[in-house]
Amino acid sequence: MKPFFKKISIPIFASFLAFPVYADTIKVGFPVPLTGEYAPYAEIQGAKCMAEIINNKGGVNGKKFELLVQDTGTDTQTAISLTEKFLDQGVVAIGTIPFSDTMIPVAQIAAGYGVTILQAQSTQVEMHTGIVDNFISNVSPDPFTAAAAAEYALSEGVKNVVLLTSDDGGSWSAKTPLWFGEVIENGGGKVLSKMNFSIPTSDWSPQIAEMKKLSSSPDAVYISSIMPDVGVLVRQMKAAGIDAWVFGSDGLDDPSLDSVADSDKSILDKVAFGTLAPSQPGSAMQEFQAECKALGMPVDGMFPALGADVIMALAYAVEKTGGTDPVAIREALRSADSIPVRTVESVSFKNNKSHAERTVPVIGFKNGVRVLLSNAIPRFVPNWK
Amino acid sequence: MLIVNDLSVFYGKIKVVHNINFTIEEGSCVALLGPNGAGKTSTISSILGTVNSTGTVNFCNQDISKIQTEDRIKLGISIAPEGRRVFSNLSVFENLYLGSAIRKDRAIADNEIENWFNIFPILKERKDQSAGTLSGGEQQMLTIARALMGNPKILLLDEPSLGLAPMITKQVFELIETLKTKGITILLVEQNATEALKLADYSYILNSGNIVAHGNRSEILKKGDLMSSLTGVEN
Amino acid sequence: MIDYVVQQSLNALSFGAEYALIALGLAIVFSIMGLVNFAHGEVIAIGGYCMMVMAAIAFRNPIVIIIGAIFASVIMAVFLERIAFRPVRYADATTGLLTAFGVSLILQNLFLLLVSPRPIAVTSMYFLDWPIKLGSIRISSLQIFETVATLLAILFLVLFLKRSFLGIAMRAASLDFEMVRLMGIRANRVIATAFAISGLLAGIAAIFIIARRGAVDPTLGFNPVLKAFVACVVGGFGSLTGAVLGGFLLGALEVGMLVILPQSYGGMKDAFVFAVIAIILVWRPEGILSPQKEKGDKI
Numbered sequence: 001m002k003p004f005f006k007k008i009s010i011p012i013f014a015s016f017l018a019f020p021v022y023a024d025t026i027k028v029g030f031p032v033p034l035t036g037e038y039a040p041y042a043e044i045q046g047a048k049c050m051a052e053i054i055n056n057k058g059g060v061n062g063k064k065f066e067l068l069v070q071d072t073g074t075d076t077q078t079a080i081s082l083t084e085k086f087l088d089q090g091v092v093a094i095g096t097i098p099f100s101d102t103m104i105p106v107a108q109i110a111a112g113y114g115v116t117i118l119q120a121q122s123t124q125v126e127m128h129t130g131i132v133d134n135f136i137s138n139v140s141p142d143p144f145t146a147a148a149a150a151e152y153a154l155s156e157g158v159k160n161v162v163l164l165t166s167d168d169g170g171s172w173s174a175k176t177p178l179w180f181g182e183v184i185e186n187g188g189g190k191v192l193s194k195m196n197f198s199i200p201t202s203d204w205s206p207q208i209a210e211m212k213k214l215s216s217s218p219d220a221v222y223i224s225s226i227m228p229d230v231g232v233l234v235r236q237m238k239a240a241g242i243d244a245w246v247f248g249s250d251g252l253d254d255p256s257l258d259s260v261a262d263s264d265k266s267i268l269d270k271v272a273f274g275t276l277a278p279s280q281p282g283s284a285m286q287e288f289q290a291e292c293k294a295l296g297m298p299v300d301g302m303f304p305a306l307g308a309d310v311i312m313a314l315a316y317a318v319e320k321t322g323g324t325d326p327v328a329i330r331e332a333l334r335s336a337d338s339i340p341v342r343t344v345e346s347v348s349f350k351n352n353k354s355h356a357e358r359t360v361p362v363i364g365f366k367n368g369v370r371v372l373l374s375n376a377i378p379r380f381v382p383n384w385k
Numbered sequence: 386m387l388i389v390n391d392l393s394v395f396y397g398k399i400k401v402v403h404n405i406n407f408t409i410e411e412g413s414c415v416a417l418l419g420p421n422g423a424g425k426t427s428t429i430s431s432i433l434g435t436v437n438s439t440g441t442v443n444f445c446n447q448d449i450s451k452i453q454t455e456d457r458i459k460l461g462i463s464i465a466p467e468g469r470r471v472f473s474n475l476s477v478f479e480n481l482y483l484g485s486a487i488r489k490d491r492a493i494a495d496n497e498i499e500n501w502f503n504i505f506p507i508l509k510e511r512k513d514q515s516a517g518t519l520s521g522g523e524q525q526m527l528t529i530a531r532a533l534m535g536n537p538k539i540l541l542l543d544e545p546s547l548g549l550a551p552m553i554t555k556q557v558f559e560l561i562e563t564l565k566t567k568g569i570t571i572l573l574v575e576q577n578a579t580e581a582l583k584l585a586d587y588s589y590i591l592n593s594g595n596i597v598a599h600g601n602r603s604e605i606l607k608k609g610d611l612m613s614s615l616t617g618v619e620n
Numbered sequence: 621m622i623d624y625v626v627q628q629s630l631n632a633l634s635f636g637a638e639y640a641l642i643a644l645g646l647a648i649v650f651s652i653m654g655l656v657n658f659a660h661g662e663v664i665a666i667g668g669y670c671m672m673v674m675a676a677i678a679f680r681n682p683i684v685i686i687i688g689a690i691f692a693s694v695i696m697a698v699f700l701e702r703i704a705f706r707p708v709r710y711a712d713a714t715t716g717l718l719t720a721f722g723v724s725l726i727l728q729n730l731f732l733l734l735v736s737p738r739p740i741a742v743t744s745m746y747f748l749d750w751p752i753k754l755g756s757i758r759i760s761s762l763q764i765f766e767t768v769a770t771l772l773a774i775l776f777l778v779l780f781l782k783r784s785f786l787g788i789a790m791r792a793a794s795l796d797f798e799m800v801r802l803m804g805i806r807a808n809r810v811i812a813t814a815f816a817i818s819g820l821l822a823g824i825a826a827i828f829i830i831a832r833r834g835a836v837d838p839t840l841g842f843n844p845v846l847k848a849f850v851a852c853v854v855g856g857f858g859s860l861t862g863a864v865l866g867g868f869l870l871g872a873l874e875v876g877m878l879v880i881l882p883q884s885y886g887g888m889k890d891a892f893v894f895a896v897i898a899i900i901l902v903w904r905p906e907g908i909l910s911p912q913k914e915k916g917d918k919i
């Protein structure tokens with residue numbers, strides 16, 4: 001996930017209970033960042049829409065979803081207070097600020113109630129070190145997106161790479177590039193150089209001058225950072241005449257990247273990123289977004305859309321167990337071979353317990369339009385635990 | 386021209402001037418005397434509207450006690466404040482230029498600056514020098530000149546001789562004398578009561594925020610010991 | 621090698637130009653009001669959002685967009701002064717600082733709730749950016765524009781402050797605000813002018829930031845303003861020359877550290893930058909060019 005440095009923010013409690021209270025409902029708690037630093041990553045829009053879709057069809061075993069949503073303003077303490085409140089109201093699972101600072105204490109509190117933190121979009125490796133047992137991520141951690149991108153890079157003949165690293169985003173921006181480099185070297189390539197950057201960065205000319213200075217020119221640059229920063233990197237590299245791929249992580253998965261091609265359709269031809277769910281035209285995610293729009297519940301972008309998977313997984317577990325006991329639900333999730341979700345065909349938590357096994361898409365561009373370059377479970381993933 | 390009625394000044398809850406009354410006739414020079422901390426500067430500030438006060442200040446038949454400081458200045462009240470407060474980072478010329486802020490006719494104002502330079506050749510010499518580098522006496526001249534640039538109806542002078550050598554003090558009082566003969570109405574606050582009493586047509590003695598005596602020079606001097614203890618003037 | 625040094629020096633210069641431009645906007649308000657206007661970043665952001673809106677309603681003429689953005693920033697700066705800073709004008713410095721912080725956060729959250737928490741593409745300023753080759757040195761036209769614009773802004777400010785009546789009054793106000801009022805000069809006018817100028821500088825900064833980033837988001841201006849704040853502290857808060865000097869110094873330090881530090885120390889870049897700044901502040905606690913404090917009266 002994409003933590004940058006923390007900043008004070010004013011929680012604006014902008015959201016309310018989404019549904020009327022039914023006698024017997026499946027309650028899911030969302031003490032999430034609707035405002036503040038991490039607001040872009042809230043999964044609420046997709047979760048709400050999917051709950052609506054399921055409720056419209058009569059719910060699960062006659063039970064309807066009831067989402068308890070309240071803004072944390074990207075503040076951990078607020079998230080903890082809200083978690084306690086939601087636990088008292090009998091939620092079966094909780095989704096919160098997708099950053100270990102928050103997820104760990106929230107999980108520790110929820111553990112007392114047997115409730116699971118079911119996180120739609122968390123890729124942080126810190127969550128899988130066994131610190132808490134009641135955490136499940138709907139996606140694969142960062143090493144998987146790095147490996148998927150690297151495997152695609154190797155298939156394109158990439159040999160020499162430059163890695164851009166930053167400590168500002170934790171392991172996501174510091175280590176993901178190194179995992180990418182490991183897979184490249186495992187496939188016979190070479191890491192030419194590692195360079196530093198800060199988040200945010202709006203001018204990459206010092207790093208680019210360094211790239212120009214390298215004895216052999218790189219075939220690819222890897223970076224795990226945010227938009228619009230990476231868009232600037234792409235343009236400045238092109239302007240400096242560096243003809244290399246730019247590979248990245250889910251941080252690039254933002255509509256504002258597509259706009260970089262507004263004036264030059266070919267500029268994104270060698271830009272690709274390993275991400276959490278396919279988002280190219282015609283993908284399941286885009287269909288879902290269209291369906292939600294028709295319901296009057298727009299879902300902007302991938303992170304919000306991933307909320308749909310969480311609701312579908314819960315629906316599956318409720319149906320399987322025939323009830324809303326949170327511990328039974330967690331067991332059902334972890335024992336299933338395959339759980340149908342919305343942004344990819346299915347996920348499974350059987351092998352990894354705390355994160356999903358699912359295909360990792362690599363998205364690229366042709367003529368300024370997103371295309372799915374590959375979508376598989378990576379064969380070689382660096383040892384990251 | 387200026388009628389102060391039932392004026393009290395407050396700093397927070399503390400009342401430092403207590404319901405005083407005084408009047409300044411057009412064209413006259415009135416002195417406000419008293420020991421340190423008597424409330425002289427506070428009185429002046431209340432005329433200017435920069436402190437909290439109650440009571441009324443009537444200027445040219447208009448109650449100005451509720452209007453903004455800037456507007457009072459525009460009506461023709463000018464101040465050469467205690468401690469001079471020249472803009473030390475500005476040049477001598479710029480200080481005078483700002484003094485003409487309320488004048489609409491810039492050309493006349495420019496003439497006036499020239500005029501002052503004639504009266505104080507030293508200021509002309511230092512025209513482009515920053516005011517902070519002037520000597521104390523020069524700064525005092527500049528302060529008075531700056532106050533007069535706006536062509537005021539009344540000039541408030543707060544301790545113009547403060548910290549000046551006797552020679553320079555003499556020059557300052559000569560200047561005030563000249564202003565007086567030009568018919569400018571003056572309110573003069575001074576520690577140097579001997580000189581001030583000579584200059585003023587009428588004087589008020591302030592002690593601990595109360596007017597304890599008033600009158601012309603001979604009337605004040607008649608009050609004897611009390612006055613000498615308050616003003617240091619020997620009979 | 622020499623080319624590389626020249627190349628990185630030019631990069632440092634353009635980093636510095638951006639910081640200096642924003643720092644000037646902070647300094648001009650601080651010098652007069654003693655207010656550290658953290659909401660300056662949101663004044664920049666408004667310029668960016670204005671460009672977004674104009675692009676959305678199909679304004680194509682870049683001149684119109686540039687003027688519109690600058691105008692929006694100026695209006696925003698003056699508006700903030702009127703509704704947020706005037707009521708606390710005579711309060712102590714901490715109150716002003718907290719007010720500015722509050723305004724900044726409220727605006728950021730408004731952008732977030734009313735527009736989007738994510739970056740929105742604004743590509744209408746891309747035309748300002750094309751590569752220029754000078755021998756083996758490559759620079760971007762934007763670097764030149766930004767440096768030149770900063771220098772022009774400085775020149776304009778110097779002329780304004782030296783030659784115009786309001787400019788002279790602003791300099792006087794930075795020393796003794798009450799005395800300026802006692803000259804019959806309206807305080808509101810002087811302060812509104814200071815804010816308008818800071819808004820103008822913010823609008824110009826917004827154009828360059830958008831030309832480079834090609835997107836607006838709620839923190840568009842906040843992060844650069846933090847840098848500019850550091851520049852002001854180093855240069856001497858309240859001194860305009862100090863702000864410019866601090867901006868260029870910070871640019872040089874940042875690029876220098878990025879280039880000199882080995883990658884394994886990369887995470888320490890900011891620590892090193894701040895260590896150098898701390899040393900400067902030990903040497904000159906008020907910043908390099910702190911403005912004179914005394915009133916200059918010889919009593």
Ligand SMILES: Nc1ncnc2c1ncn2[C@@H]1O[C@H](COP(=O)(O)OP(=O)(O)OP(=O)(O)O)[C@@H](O)[C@H]1O
Pocket residue numbers: 396401419420421422423424425426427428467
């Ligand atoms: N800003 C202030 N806050 C609180 N008290 C004040 C303030 N200014 C003046 N005072 C108090 O008000 C009283 C009158 O002060 P003021 O300056 O008017 O005296 P003054 O007659 O001008 O004295 P001096 O001859 O020393 O200039 C004093 O007791 C002083 O301590």
Ligand SMILES: [Mg+2]
Pocket residue numbers: 425426427467543
């Ligand atoms: Mg006094």
